[in-house]
Amino acid sequence: MPAYDDERFAPAAPVARVSLRHPDSGKSIADVPMLIDSGADATLLPKSAVASLGIIGTGERYELMAFDGTTNESEAVHAVLVFLNKTFRGRFLQVESAVGVIGRNVLNRVRLLLDGPALNWGELPPTSEDA
């Protein structure tokens, strides 16, 4: 099971290394770190990763509010995220950070175990209801 990231986060946090793909060209980039953040409404990709794939923004802007009420605007992009052997194709926002954020629009489609005491995380096996 992947270990929590204790270099960038204190306390250590669950960070997934995902692949990102240009939705049209298929160009991809691997090992993009993304914080598993069940408090996030949407999924945010690192701007540097988006730029390296040559993905252009859609022009749609969304206002994001942090826990303390401060707001930021972010332009949406269309991309494909590969996480836990699934592809998530759709609209993403961008963040000025090397670490992106996987929000509930993705997390609510997978079953995860966050093992805090062991400082690792992993995917739970599918249930009969998933079939």
Add this chain to the structure above:
Amino acid sequence: MAGRHKGNTKEFRELNFAEQAKSITAMINNLEAAIEHHVGHSPRRLETIGKCLAQVDRLRQRLRNSYYQQGAQAGSGEAVAGVEEVPRLHVGSPRLAEPERAADFTMEVAEESRDAGLR
């Protein structure tokens, strides 16, 4: 300050104001070139970029805090000229300010044939 300046003849503190400004510009240019070289030789480019940017951000934050504290101690209550407020770079648990737009982020999900996710 470590290092010598002005053709290796003076310490930084011995430079006049204009010379110090030039020296700081040169040091910043050197830092930029060093980071670009370091990133260019990194086996994990994105991670290195992130770490270097975080170091620069922390430097900015330290300077900004220092000058705001000095402004507060002086009782001016005003922002120091040239020290602008910048957006936070790390947005934890971002919420949509317009929750009704959450449906825009509905994902089309498919099984990936090869193991590319769990790392």
